[in-house]
Amino acid sequence: MLSLMIVDDSNIIRRKIERCNDSDRFRVVAAAANGIEALELFKQTRPQVVTMDLTMPEMDGIACIEQLMALDSKLRILVISALSDKATGISALKKGARGFLCKPFTDDQLLEALTELTED
Amino acid sequence: MSQETLQVFIDGVVRYFHHTNDKNVKVGTPYLVENNKPAAYDVTGIIGISGPYRGCVYFTAPRILLKHLLLSIGESDTSNEHIFDLVGEVANTISGNARSRFGHEFMISVPVMIEGAPNHIHLPAQMRSYVIPVYWKAYHAAVVICLEQ
Numbered sequence: 001m002l003s004l005m006i007v008d009d010s011n012i013i014r015r016k017i018e019r020c021n022d023s024d025r026f027r028v029v030a031a032a033a034n035g036i037e038a039l040e041l042f043k044q045t046r047p048q049v050v051t052m053d054l055t056m057p058e059m060d061g062i063a064c065i066e067q068l069m070a071l072d073s074k075l076r077i078l079v080i081s082a083l084s085d086k087a088t089g090i091s092a093l094k095k096g097a098r099g100f101l102c103k104p105f106t107d108d109q110l111l112e113a114l115t116e117l118t119e120d
Numbered sequence: 121m122s123q124e125t126l127q128v129f130i131d132g133v134v135r136y137f138h139h140t141n142d143k144n145v146k147v148g149t150p151y152l153v154e155n156n157k158p159a160a161y162d163v164t165g166i167i168g169i170s171g172p173y174r175g176c177v178y179f180t181a182p183r184i185l186l187k188h189l190l191l192s193i194g195e196s197d198t199s200n201e202h203i204f205d206l207v208g209e210v211a212n213t214i215s216g217n218a219r220s221r222f223g224h225e226f227m228i229s230v231p232v233m234i235e236g237a238p239n240h241i242h243l244p245a246q247m248r249s250y251v252i253p254v255y256w257k258a259y260h261a262a263v264v265i266c267l268e269q
Binding site for chain 1: 135139190193195201205206220223230
């Protein structure tokens with residue numbers, strides 16, 4: 001079972017991601033509302049997988065990805081964002097994210113994206 | 121504002137509702153309003169826009185629509201906190217999705233959620249806004265676009 005941290009400034013999105021996770025494959029160990037909180041919780045819980053929003057107060061997702069990857073280069077990060085332009089996706093992937101899921105998303109799309117992220 | 125630009129936001133709101141359990145959303149004909157008489161329902165989520173376009177995009181809806189929308193995305197807690205969270209998330213999603221057409225220079229802020237209509241800080245009095253009516257279940261809501269290039 002893989003440990004998962006959810007990062008999103010929306011509580012309803014954090015709860016949606018938590019609800020639709022396959023409990024046999026993922027165990028949610030932390031949920032953060034911005035990048036700064038995510039970095040603190042990462043150091044405490046050391047998750048193997050992270051879902052990451054991009055537009056957040058305090059510290060945005062791109063900056064947070066860069067810092068998380070500096071702490072753990074094997075971390076698997078799935079960006080979940082409404083920002084649907086190619087440049088943003090490429091920027092997140094260059095910083096170390098391994099997948100991108102555009103909001104709005106269905107439960108099936110989330111599970112498929114997480115499965116692809118953790119298959120290798 | 122061109123029809124093509126408005127269509128980006130129409131597509132965005134339709135896409136959002138198509139990801140709920142009740143996909144039967146309808147969009148009315150957009151119309152212009154003076155910013156001193158802004159369109160608003162009970163709760164409003166505002167996204168500030170900067171870059172080549174400047175202004176704001178907001179989603180405004182009655183509480184009862186937002187309560188049903190929460191249930192429709194599987195959220196059983198329809199508290200006021202979640203109603204405000206949702207109206208901001210809808211505005212954020214519609215605005216963020218618009219970057220697929222306008223590119224990464226279409227900069228969006230984090231959402232600001234308020235009761236009622238945006239004030240002059242978000243909605244400059246000398247400008248006008250396009251209102252896109254949204255009909256879902258028995259309720260009316262609106263996406264409002266106030267942008268200058």
